[in-house]
Amino acid sequence: DTGVSQDPRHKITKRGQNVTFRCDPISEHNRLYWYRQTLGQGPEFLTYFQNEAQLEKSRLLSDRFSAERPKGSFSTLEIQRTEQGDSAMYLCASNPGLGQSGENIQYFGAGTRLSVL
């Protein structure tokens, strides 16, 4: 257990439905990242937060995707009007951030596996 928790672990939904995932990072970590991983591929960056500020969004993050980190602690990733191509593992990671002590290691959660039928 890395200390990063994600909920739910699995989500099955019908095409067109909205889904929301939650990530609780390690409590003292300022940075929080979302990645998407499809079968047989490495994770692909989606977006990241420095505290509550969303600093970067990948072009992979279409307008159907939105992420928030309202209080600089937990984060949510919402997908609206899901499509079959959204089926993937969604991973969250956190690290202490720039200027913090310790190696710049990103600690990953176990992921939320989304299946869109």
Add this chain to the structure above:
Amino acid sequence: KNQVEQSPQSLIILEGKNCTLQCNYTVSPFSNLRWYKQDTGRGPVSLTIMTFSENTKSNGRYTATLDADTKQSSLHITASQLSDSASYICVVDELRTDKLIFGTGTRLQVFP
């Protein structure tokens, strides 16, 4: 073309044997090169992290090497165990953006 390429795609070895996984990257400039282990259905777990100026880093039976001139890295696993069966992902930190660029991984299976 992926900026981080790994080989082989998959590997099968017998328990107790050693193996070496390769990573070639084109990300430049970069700040760190990392190796992660990912068990099926789990998130990646950090094994090693090397700055651009380091040549080697060990973590138990795992030893990573880095040649920044040839843009190559390797992960050597000694005396493999059944629990080493996983995907091993090479990751490069892009210096300008502080973004992690992931390889597609090498799927290792260790059989008794």
